[in-house]
Amino acid sequence: MHIIRSVSDADLLFKALSDPGRRKLMDRLHANDGQTLSELCRYLDMTRQGVTQHLAVLEAANLVAVQWRGREKLHFLNPVPLQEIYDRWISKFERLRLQALGELKRSLEEGSTDPKRRSKT
Amino acid sequence: MSANGRSSFVYVTFIRTTPEKLWAALTDAEFTSRYWFGTSAQSAWTQGAQWKLVGRDGTLTDSGEIVESDPPRRLVIRWQNEWKAELKAEGQSRCTMLLEPVGSAVKLTVTHEIERAESKLITAVSGGWPRVLSNLKSLLETGEIAITEGQHHDLRARELAQAQASST
Missing domain, CATH: 1.10.10.10 (Winged helix-like DNA-binding domain superfamily/Winged helix DNA-binding domain)
Incomplete structure (x- = not known):
């Protein structure tokens, strides 16, 4: 088998x-x-x-x-095969989400309180 | 996980490689750091030799001794945490790695056990091993790791936050 x-x-x-x-x-x-x-x-x-x-x-x-x-x-x-499913199917979407959060944090910390203005730059 | 005053887990992965290559991957300090999120396993890998896990920044995270070494078939490590006081207080655990050829692959069985019920050490290592093994399989089969150090740390942080939330 x-x-x-x-x-x-x-x-x-x-x-x-x-x-x-x-x-x-x-x-x-x-x-x-x-x-x-x-x-x-x-x-x-x-x-x-x-x-x-x-x-x-x-x-x-x-x-x-x-x-x-x-x-x-x-x-x-x-759980190792479940981890492989995570690696193969889930982690790539997590990466995008974490990236989006990272960008949000950066734009907020750079001091702009106006998202519209920031998005133009 | 806990029965009769013992905590343990058994993890299995099939890796398309040879027992010799897998043994080398498990016992090479530089290579281990590639799939173990920067942690390197250091030892002479002979019976009675000291064994330690060292983080990228040089922190000693775990230490112990090689109890049995039969390359490329069987490795038994006496394993004690050095990083967290409550885990270190639990004393020695035992980690066994068994390598068995199956067709064109090698079945790697990792058993980690300690003679106490509800062990926090076993709970802590049980979360890390699947990621380490999945990465090891991916690295040996494709030359690339599946999950990066940054993602691993993010997942660890989330697990710790969940554990803290559920214990309060």
């Missing part, structure tokens, strides 16, 4: 995020990271099999990382 990652990282990621049940699972892990399957099933209105399947999709998309502690399989929320 991992070998095809290079072709469709983003596809797997957005597909994994497209299901409300999986998003709810991610919320549960965000509230309390490092849970077993049984712990996750306790608070969710889903069958154990359903949770298992959702976790497999999240793991394939690298949104959930698994660690063994003794005989317990713990599930951790992995």
Whole structure:
């Protein structure tokens, strides 16, 4: 499964995020990271099999990382792919907003109280 | 994040590179500063060697010791914050970096843990690691970083403001 990652990282990621049940699972892990399957099933209105399947999709998309502690399989929320979405899709818009704020600050601090006059210069 | 008197997180990224190149990227002081927002990781990287993170202005932010070093597979660092009194007071944490080849990529798993519940240190580092790892992946795969130092500091400032607002 991992070998095809290079072709469709983003596809797997957005597909994994497209299901409300999986998003709810991610919320549960965000509230309390490092849970077993049984712990996750306790608070969710889903069958154990359903949770298992959702976790497999999240793991394939690298949104959930698994660690063994003794005989317990713990599930951790992995935010790195979400950071990549931020870098790819959001940060460029933030940059424009920050630039606009920076320009506003500069024009105000340069002492002009009349925006119309400043905009002509 | 907290269970049974322990706080931890596990972050994973797949990077299209070789284990040797990734190991070099994790252990080269100059290279680390390129994706770690100016912070450089300095050590001889052998078992028992001192380890430190130094900011661009020379501030010592974190220090510790290399617990295990098995290039290019496994690195374990005993990690203590030096920058903020309340984080330093929590004492030693443990950071493990695992490099595993998967097809034409390397799976990098970063685990950071401390033997105490509700750790502020773990909360603090958990916010920074995704940005560092995303930048590292981008730098190794494309030669460019994804997020700049200025944006990182802006995001940090906003997180701190939110944390302060929610704690009052």
